[in-house]
Amino acid sequence: MAKVTAVNISETKGVVKETIEKGYFQLNHGLEGDAHAGSWHRQVSLLAQESIDKMIKSGAEGLTPGKFAENITTEGIVLYDLPIGTKLKIGETEMEVTQIGKECHKGCAIRELVGDCVMPREGIFAKVLVPGWVKAGDEITVIS
Template sequence: MAKVVSINISERKGTIKMPIEKGYFKENHGLEGDAHAGNWHRQVSLLAKESIDKMKAIGLENLKTGDFAENITTEGIELYTLPIGTVLRVGEEVVLEISQIGKQCHTGCEIKNITGDCIMPREGVFAKVINGGFIKIGDEIEIIKS
């Protein structure tokens, strides 16, 4: 079963995000209060715990959720293999549509400066909020259209 292991938020772009218990994901906007939210195609960022574990395995064992500036840390789903347009239901209400896989890391990225590498360009995904609502830790993630 795929699930949410962390919800993370920051007030500034390019910084590590801090975990919160639950977040409100607003339709066509993103996580309320997060610097990346807005009316564009990268409203929400997702990264698998398994991807973070790959970085830990190469010697960066102090990494934690949110260190790669992801809004939602998942477990049990290989996000970066899902095609653009895949629709996910997260918890009871929220529906996300994957809009981008990976990204180009900007210069001066705090995450890359701290960790020496950033896995988001390879394995992070971005999504638009199709149906809003709350997401909390432990919520199930279901692929409803791929």
């Protein structure tokens, strides 16, 4: 079963995010209070714990959910294999995959902290189609 392992938030772009108990994902906006939220195609970022584990195995230390600035840390689903347009039910929400990976911006605090960033290769982005709450332990289902 694919599930959420953490919900993470930050008020500033390009920094690690803090894990919160649950987050409210607004329609066509993203995680309420997060710096990346807004009316654009990268409202929500997702990264698998399995991707974080790859970085740990390569020697990076101290990696926990949110260190790659992802809003939702997942487990049990290969996110970067999902085609753009895939619809996911995550907790109370529904989201649509809009982008796979991204370029890191210059001066990325994550790359400086851990020496590499897996987000450009294995992270994905989505927009919120149905608003609602998401918390650790919530199931993730591919709708279409």
